[in-house]
Amino acid sequence: MNILLTGASRGIGAATFKLLRERGHQVAGHSTRGGDNLLAADLSEPGSVTSLWDEALAALGGRIDVLVNNAGIYEAVADDASDAHWQAAWQRTLTVNLISSADLCRLAVGHFKANGGGRIVNVASRAAFRGDSPQHWHYAASKSAMIAITRTIARGYAAEGILAFAVAPGFTVSEMTEEYLMGRGGAAILADIPLGRVTSTDEVAEAIRWLATEAPAASTGSVVDLNGASYVR
Numbered sequence: 001m002n003i004l005l006t007g008a009s010r011g012i013g014a015a016t017f018k019l020l021r022e023r024g025h026q027v028a029g030h031s032t033r034g035g036d037n038l039l040a041a042d043l044s045e046p047g048s049v050t051s052l053w054d055e056a057l058a059a060l061g062g063r064i065d066v067l068v069n070n071a072g073i074y075e076a077v078a079d080d081a082s083d084a085h086w087q088a089a090w091q092r093t094l095t096v097n098l099i100s101s102a103d104l105c106r107l108a109v110g111h112f113k114a115n116g117g118g119r120i121v122n123v124a125s126r127a128a129f130r131g132d133s134p135q136h137w138h139y140a141a142s143k144s145a146m147i148a149i150t151r152t153i154a155r156g157y158a159a160e161g162i163l164a165f166a167v168a169p170g171f172t173v174s175e176m177t178e179e180y181l182m183g184r185g186g187a188a189i190l191a192d193i194p195l196g197r198v199t200s201t202d203e204v205a206e207a208i209r210w211l212a213t214e215a216p217a218a219s220t221g222s223v224v225d226l227n228g229a230s231y232v233r
Contacts, residue, residue: 001213002060004053006030006104007071008038012123012172015205016070023209028056028064030071043071043100044092053107063115066212067108069101069146070123076135090138097142102149109153109162117161121211122150123204124223126170130231143168147223154221163220165211170227173198195228 003020007013008029017029030052034040039059041052057064073096077089105120112118127136128143146166153164171189189198207224215222225231 001025001065002063003027003066003068003212004030004056004060004064004104004108005068005070006043006052006101007123009033009036012169012201012204012208013070015201016068016208019202019205019209020212023213025213026060028059030056043096049100049103050107053104057111064108064111064118066119066121067104068121068123068208068212069104070208071100072097072123072142074136074139076133077138079134079137093138094142097139098145098149101146105149105153105164109157112157112162113160117163119212120150120153120162120164121208122146122164122166123208124150124166124168126168126225126227126231128168129233150223151221158217158220163215163217165215165220166223167204167207167211168223168225168227169199169204170225170230171198172204172226173200193228193230195230197228199226199228 003025005013005017005020005027008017009031017027020027029038030041031038032040032042039052039055041048043049073093075089075093077086101122108118108120124146125143127140128147132140150164150166153162190196204226207226211224
């Protein structure tokens with residue numbers, strides 16, 4: 001399959017990029033700066049989404065079968081921040097995490113309509129369902145809205161062979177979080193996870209791969225939780 005994967009340079013994205021290519025898929029990976037066989041696009045900038053889509057389409061020979069929206073940011077803003085700081089943080093988080101994903105979904109839906117269908121996998125978060133810290137209202141809101149978009153696409157376009165899924169990881173271990181888990185913060189995180197460990201990026205990557213390539217059509221609209229039962233719904 002030909003797959004466009006955003007946010008492929010690290011963490012979940014890097015693990016997914018590696019796994020999909022190992023399984024023989026053609027993957028146009030993206031990062032903000034590009035390099036290492038990744039397409040460059042700053043998703044906070046106007047026009048970046050259309051340019052990224054066009055570049056990915058060219059790189060994949062004019063056809064995209066699957067869109068994986070993984071790119072996102074997790075930046076704190078205090079509830080007592082200045083109005084300007086608060087609003088800027090919300091604008092940036094919603095632009096990168098939500099609006100760019102929605103724009104890519106819209107482009108994908110149009111492309112899939114003309115080419116017999118396709119799949120979308122959106123990387124959301126446990127925060128979409130249970131919320132996040134007092135410094136991350138905007139992050140939780142962006143991920144909750146991503147779930148709503150996924151379900152809307154699933155309901156609206158299934159008859160045209162367009163399927164939409166989401167994954168909702170909890171705290172995920174990667175090279176960026178390993179040091180934190182070894183310190184004081186790790187004990188509190190692990191105490192909240194019945195499984196006794198955090199989710200690995202490889203586990204999330206496998207869920208994404210399955211949804212993108214193998215999940216039965218009847219499961220469209222589904223959200224796969226990967227949080228070690230730290231939030232069960």
